Amino acid sequence: MIADIRTATIEVWEHRELLEQLARRDIKLRYKQAAMGFAWAIFMPCLIVLSGLIIRFAMAQISGQSLAKVDIANIAVKGVGWAFFVGALGFATSSLVGNSALVTKIYFPREVLPLSSVGAQSFDTSIGLLTLLVILPFLGVRLHASLVWVPLLLLLLVLFTTGVSLFLSCANLFFRDVKYIVQIVLMFGIFFTPIFYEPSMLGARGSQLAVLNPLTGILEGLRLSVVEGRDLLHPISVVIKGVERQVWNPWELAYSATIAIAGMLGSTVMFRRLQHLFAEYV
Amino acid sequence: MTDVAIEMDTVWKKFQRGERHDSLRDLVPAVARRILHGAPPAGVLGEADFWALRDVSFQVERGDALGIIGHNGAGKSTLLKILTKLLRPTMGTYQTNGRVGALIEVTAGFHPDLTGRENIFLNGAIIGMRRTDIERRFDAIVDFSGIGEFIDTPVKRYSSGMNARLGFSIAAHLEPEILIIDEVLSVGDYTFQGKCIRWMQDLLKNGTTVIFVSHNMDAVLSLCNSAILLDHGRVAAKGELTKVVGEYYKSGGRWQPELLAQARARTVEFSCAQGRDLLVDPGERVTFEHTITATADSELTPGFFVSRADKPVVDTTYARMRGHPLRLRAGESATIRWSLAFNLPAGVYEIGFHIGDFAGGYHEHQARACIVTVGDDPRVRGDSYVALDLQEGSGADARVLSRAPSGQGVLP
Numbered sequence: 090m091i092a093d094i095r096t097a098t099i100e101v102w103e104h105r106e107l108l109e110q111l112a113r114r115d116i117k118l119r120y121k122q123a124a125m126g127f128a129w130a131i132f133m134p135c136l137i138v139l140s141g142l143i144i145r146f147a148m149a150q151i152s153g154q155s156l157a158k159v160d161i162a163n164i165a166v167k168g169v170g171w172a173f174f175v176g177a178l179g180f181a182t183s184s185l186v187g188n189s190a191l192v193t194k195i196y197f198p199r200e201v202l203p204l205s206s207v208g209a210q211s212f213d214t215s216i217g218l219l220t221l222l223v224i225l226p227f228l229g230v231r232l233h234a235s236l237v238w239v240p241l242l243l244l245l246l247v248l249f250t251t252g253v254s255l256f257l258s259c260a261n262l263f264f265r266d267v268k269y270i271v272q273i274v275l276m277f278g279i280f281f282t283p284i285f286y287e288p289s290m291l292g293a294r295g296s297q298l299a300v301l302n303p304l305t306g307i308l309e310g311l312r313l314s315v316v317e318g319r320d321l322l323h324p325i326s327v328v329i330k331g332v333e334r335q336v337w338n339p340w341e342l343a344y345s346a347t348i349a350i351a352g353m354l355g356s357t358v359m360f361r362r363l364q365h366l367f368a369e370y371v
Numbered sequence: 372m373t374d375v376a377i378e379m380d381t382v383w384k385k386f387q388r389g390e391r392h393d394s395l396r397d398l399v400p401a402v403a404r405r406i407l408h409g410a411p412p413a414g415v416l417g418e419a420d421f422w423a424l425r426d427v428s429f430q431v432e433r434g435d436a437l438g439i440i441g442h443n444g445a446g447k448s449t450l451l452k453i454l455t456k457l458l459r460p461t462m463g464t465y466q467t468n469g470r471v472g473a474l475i476e477v478t479a480g481f482h483p484d485l486t487g488r489e490n491i492f493l494n495g496a497i498i499g500m501r502r503t504d505i506e507r508r509f510d511a512i513v514d515f516s517g518i519g520e521f522i523d524t525p526v527k528r529y530s531s532g533m534n535a536r537l538g539f540s541i542a543a544h545l546e547p548e549i550l551i552i553d554e555v556l557s558v559g560d561y562t563f564q565g566k567c568i569r570w571m572q573d574l575l576k577n578g579t580t581v582i583f584v585s586h587n588m589d590a591v592l593s594l595c596n597s598a599i600l601l602d603h604g605r606v607a608a609k610g611e612l613t614k615v616v617g618e619y620y621k622s623g624g625r626w627q628p629e630l631l632a633q634a635r636a637r638t639v640e641f642s643c644a645q646g647r648d649l650l651v652d653p654g655e656r657v658t659f660e661h662t663i664t665a666t667a668d669s670e671l672t673p674g675f676f677v678s679r680a681d682k683p684v685v686d687t688t689y690a691r692m693r694g695h696p697l698r699l700r701a702g703e704s705a706t707i708r709w710s711l712a713f714n715l716p717a718g719v720y721e722i723g724f725h726i727g728d729f730a731g732g733y734h735e736h737q738a739r740a741c742i743v744t745v746g747d748d749p750r751v752r753g754d755s756y757v758a759l760d761l762q763e764g765s766g767a768d769a770r771v772l773s774r775a776p777s778g779q780g781v782l783p
Contacts, residue, residue, distance in 0.1 A: 104499075110492055117485065193457065197497060365459040
């Protein structure tokens with residue numbers, strides 16, 4: 090197992106230039122002959138924020154409150170993260186099958202195909218993050234010391250996404266219906282991940298369940314550290330309608346990190362062990 | 372470093388015939404069956420299995436050139452795929468000592484929307500070149516390919532010959548220690564072919580080990596110093612070049628495969644759009660239509676070949692050009708259009724076809740369906756390309772018209 094991870098790492102490192110070339114190719118093709126140009130990169134995050142606003146607006150109407158600027162910031166921060174996850178998986182899942190001409194004809198470590206999809210998506214997301222940087226101050230977000238958490242959280246998000254990408258690209262090569270399952274899961278996944286809402290809004294039991302989603306810890310961590318300026322090392326509680334609710338526990342982050350790392354290692358091993366069959370089955 | 376560049380030791384490769392479960396829905400029953408009955412051992416054939424390679428052993432010394440010859444379905448491509456690490460043998464071991472470069476489907480890594488320049492960097496990286504190496508050799512690559520001013524044009528606007536020339540030039544500058552070549556001499560026109568042959572001879576002089584798979588015996592004789600003949604996955608002859616090539620002709624001249632007792636497909640019509648026996652100018656494109664009906668569900672590899680005085684000149688199959696067999700259900704039919712530019716020397720050529728299947732069985736074989744005479748014209752130009760186009764046909768994969776490099780040109 091350790092040997093699998095070692096050879097995978099070495100081979101991918103040796104082919105880092107190929108990884109770069111493939112990611113460049115994907116980025117170029119995405120923006121070549123595209124009517125929307127770079128607006129495409131923030132198209133999905135914008136849609137997510139808009140849908141989130143509608144939902145929050147409806148919730149605010151019912152409870153007789155008004156929509157705060159900070160709510161927009163909350164949804165925007167988590168929306169960009171979610172858009173990265175969905176975008177990367179969308180491209181990575183079909184990366185092996187879509188490049189079957191390469192997979193059946195030329196040998197190189199196949200990991201670079203899903204990895205380059207994640208890489209290309211990272212480029213789009215960087216544009217989204219830069220946009221956030223410009224917008225957030227207008228939504229009342231200030232600079233906080235807690236921003237030091239952001240690199241770690243982004244790293245975990247990338248790790249988790251990469252692990253899932255490796256697994257799904259491989260699964261889709263053997264079973265072509267995986268692509269459709271992924272599409273459906275991602276379509277409704279936004280409701281099972283706290284993007285439009287905070288876990289605490291689901292009540293005590295609900296928020297415990299929401300934390301089971303590994304993305305919850307990462308995205309909530311991003312929201313709390315960027316928008317609210319909280320230190321993630323300590324549990325955070327807020328008082329809602331006179332009841333004190335815990336909205337953050339450092340263990341959530343530890344849980345997400347464990348899943349992200351284990352997922353990454355596990356799917357690397359699986360991918361390695363199956364890749365000699367790719368050319369035959371694709 | 373040892374003196375042995377490649378060593379194959381009793382390599383067997385098993386393939387499965389027919390459809391595999393490729394949706395999750397089919398996985399569960401298959402896994403259940405596996406758990407109940409246990410996985411079949413590697414050396415035993417299941418009912419749907421067949422051996423694509425059986426007990427193949429050979430050695431290639433450093434600096435030698437080995438030719439691999441054999442008829443369609445003999446296992447040549449499978450052997451190459453094992454050597455290039457695309458497939459893993461079912462049993463047996465092999466070893467390659469040195470950096471392996473392959474000239475197989477040299478345009479596989481191209482993306483049509485990218486320019487020639489962008490594709491050089493992409494394709495170079497795919498076959499394992501460093502960016503600095505590509506930059507250093509960039510001018511040489513462009514120069515060798517003869518693409519010139521079109522280097523900043525998207526390759527979708529290139530002719531298939533330009534495409535192949537560029538692909539070949541990139542691969543040619545990889546400077547491998549072991550070079551594996553499959554059917555690349557069909558690349559481009561005669562001038563370019565001559566350039567390729569000279570380039571390979573230079574490589575050999577510099578001590579590169581070469582594995583050369585071809586139907587073109589003239590090329591094998593001029594390049595290689597030993598050969599192996601594959602027949603139904605077995606090594607039928609190996610060693611001295613002239614002896615092995617002789618064996619090939621012995622079996623190949625009037626070679627007639629044994630037909631399956633129960634044919635599952637038959638030819639409705641094989642015709643040439645331009646007439647049955649025709650005279651063409653060198654380089655003229657002639658189109659042949661092959662209509663096939665399946666009498667039972669089958670996976671077919673219709674083949675198309677051109678021979679001259681019993682020597683194969685062009686020999687290719689649907690599966691080789693498409694990468695997968697033609698799947699027809701009982702009663703379904705499909706029309707395949709083979710289009711070939713007769714960029715060949717003056718002479719009489721016989722056009723034949725066969726309907727084979729993935730397991731190497733033949734349902735039909737007809738060596739002389741049409742005669743094409745190529746007239747005497749000193750201007751030989753264009754690409755000696757076979758283009759493949761599958762028409763209507765209710766088969767699942769009858770969609771795109773594709774032009775794939777294959778087929779085999781004759782050397783000047």
